[in-house]
Amino acid sequence: MKTIVVENVEFSYNRENALENVSFSVNEGDFVAVMGPNGSGKTTLLKLILGLLKPKSGKIKVFNLDPWENREKIQNYIGFMPQKEHISSNFPILVKDVVLLGRAARKRFSKLTKEDEKKAKEALMAVGLENYWLKKFNELSGGQQQRVLLARALAVDPKILLLDEPFNGVDIPSQDKIIEVMDKLAKKGVTILMVVHNINPLLHHINKVILLNRKLIAFGPPSEVLTAERMVETYGSSIPIVVCEEGYAHPLFGDTHG
Amino acid sequence: MDSILQPYIIRSILAILLIAVNASVAGSFTVFRNVSFLVAGASHAALAGAALAIVLTIYGIFNLDPIVGGAIFAVFVALSAGYAARDEGINTAIAISFAMSMSLAVLFISIIREYAARVWGLLMGDLFLLTDHDLTLMAISTLFVLIVAMLFYREFLFVSFDMEGALAFGINASIVNYLLLTIIAVSVVVMLKGVGAILVYAMFVAPAAAANEVARKISDVFILAFVIAALSGFFGILVSFYAEVSPGAIAALMASLTYFLSVAFKKIK
Ligand SMILES: Nc1ncnc2c1ncn2[C@@H]1O[C@H](COP(=O)(O)OP(=O)(O)OP(=O)(O)O)[C@@H](O)[C@H]1O
Ligand SMILES: [Mg+2]
Numbered sequence: 001m002k003t004i005v006v007e008n009v010e011f012s013y014n015r016e017n018a019l020e021n022v023s024f025s026v027n028e029g030d031f032v033a034v035m036g037p038n039g040s041g042k043t044t045l046l047k048l049i050l051g052l053l054k055p056k057s058g059k060i061k062v063f064n065l066d067p068w069e070n071r072e073k074i075q076n077y078i079g080f081m082p083q084k085e086h087i088s089s090n091f092p093i094l095v096k097d098v099v100l101l102g103r104a105a106r107k108r109f110s111k112l113t114k115e116d117e118k119k120a121k122e123a124l125m126a127v128g129l130e131n132y133w134l135k136k137f138n139e140l141s142g143g144q145q146q147r148v149l150l151a152r153a154l155a156v157d158p159k160i161l162l163l164d165e166p167f168n169g170v171d172i173p174s175q176d177k178i179i180e181v182m183d184k185l186a187k188k189g190v191t192i193l194m195v196v197h198n199i200n201p202l203l204h205h206i207n208k209v210i211l212l213n214r215k216l217i218a219f220g221p222p223s224e225v226l227t228a229e230r231m232v233e234t235y236g237s238s239i240p241i242v243v244c245e246e247g248y249a250h251p252l253f254g255d256t257h258g
Numbered sequence: 259m260d261s262i263l264q265p266y267i268i269r270s271i272l273a274i275l276l277i278a279v280n281a282s283v284a285g286s287f288t289v290f291r292n293v294s295f296l297v298a299g300a301s302h303a304a305l306a307g308a309a310l311a312i313v314l315t316i317y318g319i320f321n322l323d324p325i326v327g328g329a330i331f332a333v334f335v336a337l338s339a340g341y342a343a344r345d346e347g348i349n350t351a352i353a354i355s356f357a358m359s360m361s362l363a364v365l366f367i368s369i370i371r372e373y374a375a376r377v378w379g380l381l382m383g384d385l386f387l388l389t390d391h392d393l394t395l396m397a398i399s400t401l402f403v404l405i406v407a408m409l410f411y412r413e414f415l416f417v418s419f420d421m422e423g424a425l426a427f428g429i430n431a432s433i434v435n436y437l438l439l440t441i442i443a444v445s446v447v448v449m450l451k452g453v454g455a456i457l458v459y460a461m462f463v464a465p466a467a468a469a470n471e472v473a474r475k476i477s478d479v480f481i482l483a484f485v486i487a488a489l490s491g492f493f494g495i496l497v498s499f500y501a502e503v504s505p506g507a508i509a510a511l512m513a514s515l516t517y518f519l520s521v522a523f524k525k526i527k
Binding site for chain 1: 412416420423424474478479
């Protein structure tokens with residue numbers, strides 16, 4: 001089943017187009033990496049799917065609904081993790097409070113239950129922070145804060161996960177652990193769109209890649225999309241592609257010496 | 259020596275309790291949402307509003323209680339700052355509204371020269387001159403603030419924590435944001451009569467800011483802010499009963515001192 005359909009979408013904040021000519025569709029259980037340089041429209045794309053922005057032209061459907069017109073409805077299916085360099089909460093909000101915010105937002109005026117707590121704890125477990133339940137959020141490290149925000153997105157039992165650079169400042173073992181969790185969710189039918197700069201840790205788990213640079217450069221399985229020419233087209237400089245023993249094409253950003 | 263339980267003392271104690279509730283509820287959210295400057299903006303807007311109400315009443319155009327006029331202006335400033343800024347630049351927007359309402363206040367006061375003393379009353383405030391009518395208005399406004407804060411507690415927290423996330427999780431963040439700014443403005447006006455526009459900032463922000471430094475969870479902030487505001491207020495009343503000084507000034511001084519003490523306490527700990 002198609003969960004997200006984007007057709008010929010164009011969007012601009014002011015005069016210049018931030019996105020144009022973007023078309024793709026993803027299915028239930030797709031695990032998609034979204035790549036592109038800074039300012040290429042990755043965050044904008046996620047916000048369009050969330051119904052926070054209205055396309056200038058073109059069509060978006062999330063579960064067959066126009067997100068701009070059915071924001072409340074479609075947001076019930078989506079877990080979102082915003083791109084944050086650092087959250088400047090200056091008050092003693094606890095990790096558990098943060099994780100529960102997402103679930104609480106959907107309950108309107110009804111009380112939080114044991115079930116909510118259970119889901120929140122499971123989500124923290126998934127990001128490896130189960131022992132931080134009662135810690136103050138603003139006393140965590142940047143990477144730990146990122147993981148708490150990821151847990152907030154996971155805790156709402158989403159059918160679609162939209163994650164905007166979830167691995168900023170997250171150490172490699174935690175990344176790997178989180179990717180395992182995503183893998184399992186995708187296999188259970190959750191659709192995942194994840195904005196990343198380094199795709200390598202994900203490569204063996206994703207089944208689609210979106211290359212973006214204001215226009216959609218390419219969309220499809222990683223082996224087809226990640227070619228040397230496409231990388232030049234996306235990033236404006238050549239990025240070598242190395243095929244690993246298991247046959248996956250890995251773009252080598254920066255670390256070309258080895 | 260007179261007993262301390264004079265009617266005007268009892269009224270001032272009741273007023274302090276109401277003020278402490280506002281300092282706790284709205285004060286804490288002011289600190290969480292990081293808009294403490296709004297308190298200064300709203301209180302000066304309230305002055306302009308009160309002055310306008312007096313102008314309208316004097317010229318027989320419209321009979322308006324100065325405090326109600328003040329509340330309308332304060333809420334208006336809060337909402338327009340929220341509208342102009344949406345998110346990040348809110349302090350700049352408040353600063354501009356602040357400047358505008360001060361100009362209006364001076365303009366209106368210059369029209370009503372001989373009655374200006376009534377506006378100065380709001381500038382300085384006086385806990386000992388409160389009437390039953392004042393107290394009733396304060397109680398009603400406090401109730402309004404309390405009910406809204408309880409109903410929208412989680413939404414207010416979410417918006418204060420991260421606006422973008424709140425929007426994405428289905429919260430109507432702009433309405434919630436306006437509501438939050440509104441209760442802050444209403445709370446400011448509640449305090450105005452008691453402690454005056456000059457001191458409202460200290461009584462409003464200092465208790466919550468002090469509590470915020472030492473609290474280990476959110477509920478602690480609300481409880482501690484209430485305690486700090488109430489104790490500072492009672493101390494102000496006690497001192498001024500025996501010495502001829504403004505109770506509001508002593509209270510505001512105590513509240514601000516508590517802030518510095520709690521910062522120091524946190525450093526040592
Ligand atoms: N709120 C905004 N107002 C005006 N322009 C904006 C706004 N947000 C983004 N833009 C512009 O739109 C373009 C796309 O921005 P977007 O945030 O989607 O990029 P991105 O791919 O997520 O970049 P990054 O890798 O830095 O996160 C950029 O040129 C940016 O300057
Ligand atoms: Mg981005």
